[in-house]
Each structure stands twice: as structure tokens, then as C-alpha cells.
Amino acid sequence: MQKIQLILAKAGMTLARDVFRGDSPVGMPICGKGTELTEALIARFESMDVHNVYIEGHPIHVEGESSLDDLLLKLDYRFSKTLQEPLNLIMYDIYKAYLIKSMGGNSDQIAE
Amino acid sequence: MTKSRSDLKKIIMDTRTLPTLPNVINKLNSLSDNEKSSVQEMARIVSSDQVLSARILRLANSPSYGFYRVSTISNAMILLGVNVVKSLALSSSIFAIMEKDSIGLWEHSLGVGAAANLIANKLGLPECEEIATAGLLHDIGKVIITIKCSEAEKDILKLAHERQIYILEAEREIIDTDHAEIGGWLSKSWFLPDKLSEPIAFHHDVAKSKNHHIKTAVVHIADVLICASGFGNSGESFVPPIQKIAWDTLNLNEQLLAELINEIEDRLVEVKAFCLEMIND
Ligand SMILES: [Fe+2]
Numbered sequence: 001m002q003k004i005q006l007i008l009a010k011a012g013m014t015l016a017r018d019v020f021r022g023d024s025p026v027g028m029p030i031c032g033k034g035t036e037l038t039e040a041l042i043a044r045f046e047s048m049d050v051h052n053v054y055i056e057g058h059p060i061h062v063e064g065e066s067s068l069d070d071l072l073l074k075l076d077y078r079f080s081k082t083l084q085e086p087l088n089l090i091m092y093d094i095y096k097a098y099l100i101k102s103m104g105g106n107s108d109q110i111a112e
Numbered sequence: 113m114t115k116s117r118s119d120l121k122k123i124i125m126d127t128r129t130l131p132t133l134p135n136v137i138n139k140l141n142s143l144s145d146n147e148k149s150s151v152q153e154m155a156r157i158v159s160s161d162q163v164l165s166a167r168i169l170r171l172a173n174s175p176s177y178g179f180y181r182v183s184t185i186s187n188a189m190i191l192l193g194v195n196v197v198k199s200l201a202l203s204s205s206i207f208a209i210m211e212k213d214s215i216g217l218w219e220h221s222l223g224v225g226a227a228a229n230l231i232a233n234k235l236g237l238p239e240c241e242e243i244a245t246a247g248l249l250h251d252i253g254k255v256i257i258t259i260k261c262s263e264a265e266k267d268i269l270k271l272a273h274e275r276q277i278y279i280l281e282a283e284r285e286i287i288d289t290d291h292a293e294i295g296g297w298l299s300k301s302w303f304l305p306d307k308l309s310e311p312i313a314f315h316h317d318v319a320k321s322k323n324h325h326i327k328t329a330v331v332h333i334a335d336v337l338i339c340a341s342g343f344g345n346s347g348e349s350f351v352p353p354i355q356k357i358a359w360d361t362l363n364l365n366e367q368l369l370a371e372l373i374n375e376i377e378d379r380l381v382e383v384k385a386f387c388l389e390m391i392n393d
């Protein structure tokens with residue numbers, strides 16, 4: 001999931017969170033998560049004072065942001081003392097899968 | 113140079129030696145023994161300190177609690193409970209002392225508060241607000257070490273780094289106690305109830321919790337999760353081992369953990385935004 005400015009939103013992206021008028025989570029959402037964006041929908045959000053949306057995956061690269069490989073290396077380091085613990089191994093595997101999914105896949109480290 | 117364990121304990125048990133705790137806290141503490149003191153009376157006392165009230169309300173509206181817009185202190189007392197509000201008054205005052213130097217620990221603490229709340233909710237546990245608060249406060253002992261023995265703190269971080277050991281182990285070597293125990297002393301001196309002081313004192317050793325092992329287990333797991341996520345900075349480089357007793361107490365399994373991690377990571381986006389806002393104010 002990635003929070004992006006509405007101006008960077010493109011048709012085909014999928015909402016990861018409900019969208020609210022004026023970005024404030026009070027009242028009814030104007031569009032539900034899981035919805036695929038269209039040009040018309042983006043224009044509608046614009047007219048309703050929406051400035052940011054949450055998008056599935058990680059479609060926009062932000063300058064200075066860690067790459068998936070960086071993130072996985074850091075994860076390995078954090079777990080380097082406890083990987084032999086069965087419960088920690090379970091947590092490690094879930095986090096690894098989560099990072100890969102949230103960054104939209106593609107890493108040299110994905111062997112399986 | 114380094115203070116002994118009993119010196120440290122003396123300093124910590126005596127709230128007066130903590131720098132500039134608002135007078136309001138002492139009034140609250142004297143009130144809490146008095147069964148007759150009403151929520152309204154407490155709210156009135158807290159509200160008389162505007163800076164403190166603002167800090168409390170800010171925390172009450174943080175992603176650690178799931179409420180929209182807690183706008184008054186009496187509102188917070190009703191929604192969160194008197195003990196939670198008191199803890200927020202104390203923790204915000206303590207954290208305010210070190211303010212910008214402790215952003216990493218603030219983020220870690222807010223992250224653990226939010227994670228503890230999500231876990232408690234998901235497991236359908238009672239008193240989610242107390243559990244979230246215990247999460248928010250769990251490492252308060254570290255703040256005290258920073259304030260009270262900044263020299264020792266440097267040695268602790270250095271030792272942990274050099275020998276690649278956990279902060280807790282380094283603390284025990286250098287100050288003969290650790291931040292969890294100090295947090296326990298502190299919550300005693302603040303007259304916090306066991307349901308808050310036990311998770312704080314035993315979040316690194318869940319088996320020691322006598323009366324609130326479920327709450328303690330939640331805070332332990334939340335702490336490990338936030339470490340694993342790499343969110344914030346508690347000074348700890350390595351994810352601690354998950355204690356089996358905590359895992360079993362909460363009946364966790366792989367599927368549940370995966371769902372929790374998704375929900376927590378989602379919420380951490382908000383926690384991050386909340387922290388940034390706080391820094392910029
Ligand atoms: Fe800790």
C-alpha cells in the first residue's frame with residue numbers, strides 16, 4: 001500500500017483505502033477500497049477536495065525511498081539474532097512476504 | 113559516575129525528583145485515593161492546565177486509540193477511563209521533557225500502543241484502551257534512564273552496539289537494573305493500577321506477570337512486532353525472541369499473525385503521519 005497525491009493517481013490503480021470528502025475520515029466514504037480508479041473517478045475526487053489516496057502495491061517511486069532489496073536486507077539484519085527461534089521465523093517469513101507484496105514484487109532476493 | 117541500583121530506585125520512586133512534572137499530577141494522585149472524587153472533579157483539575165490538556169487530547173486522538181475526535185478532557189475520561197487519562201498526562205509530560213531528541217522512541221511507543229490496541233481488539237479482549245496505554249508507556253523506563261543517567265545511557269548503547277547484545281542486557285550490566293524494572297517502579301510511584309504497571313514491568317519477561325498476563329503478553333507481542341517492522345527507533349537493533357508463553361497465552365497462530373501484521377502496517381502509516389505532525393508543531 002502506498003499513500004500518493006491525487007495528481008499522481010492514474011486510471012487502473014486500485015484503492016487500498018476508502019476515500020473521504022476533503023480527506024477527513026468522518027461521515028460516509030465517497031468511494032470504497034478495492035475500487036479500480038478511472039479518469040472520471042479521479043476527476044470526481046478532485047472536485048471533492050481529495051488530495052491524497054491510498055493505492056495497492058507501490059506504483060510510484062519516491063526519491064530517497066528505500067528499495068525492496070534494501071528493506072529485505074534490513075529485515076534480515078533485524079532478525080539475525082533470532083532466526084533459529086521457530087516463532088520468530090514464522091514472523092520473519094510473514095514480514096518478508098508482506099514487504100515483497102507491498103513493494104509490488106520484483107527483487108533479486110525472491111528465489112522461490 | 114554511574115548510579116547504583118538502589119540510588120536509582122530512590123530517585124525514581126520519588127516523583128519530586130522528576131523534572132517539572134505538572135502540579136496537576138500531584139493533585140490527581142492525591143485525589144485518586146479518595147473514592148468520592150468524581151470524574152468531573154478530575155476533569156476540572158486537568159483542564160485547568162491548558163498545555164497539559166492539549167497534550168492529553170492529542171494523545172487521546174492518536175492512532176493508538178480508535179476514537180474520532182476526543183475533544184474535551186471529560187470526554188476523554190469517559191471514553192478512555194480515568195487511569196488512562198492520568199497515564200497520558202504523565203507520559204506526555206515525561207516525553208515532553210526530552211521532546212525532539214526522542215522522536216525515535218516516541219514513534220516506537222506510539223507504534224506499540226497502536227499495535228497493542230489492534231491485537232487486543234482482534235482477540236476480543238476487554239479493556240483495549242488500558243492495553244493500548246500500557247503499550248504506549250511500555251518503554252517509559254528508557255526515557256527515565258535518558259533523563260536521570262544520560263552518561264550511563266551512552267555506555268549502554270555503546271556496549272549493546274559493540275557486543276551486539278540487547279539493550280536490556282547492556283542495561284543490566286551497566287546500571288544493574290533495566291528499563292522494564294524502572295518502568296515498574298515508576299508506575300508504582302505514580303499509583304498506576306496493576307493492569308498498567310504489570311505489562312510495563314514485564315514486557316520482556318511475560319512469565320513474571322501475576323495478575324495481568326494477557327495484557328502483558330499483548331504488549332510483549334506488540335513490542336516484538338514493531339521491532340520486526342523496523343518502525344521508529346527504540347535503540348534496539350535486533351528483534352527480541354517471541355516468548356512462547358505470550359504466544360500460547362494469546363492463542364496465536366501463523367494465520368492470525370499474518371492478518372495482524374497487515375492491519376498493523378496499515379495503521380502504522382497513520383502513526384507515522386501523526387508523529388510527523390507532532391514534530392512539526
Ligand atoms: Fe522494552
Ligand SMILES: [Fe+2]
Nearest residue numbers: 250251335346
Ligand atoms: Fe519497546
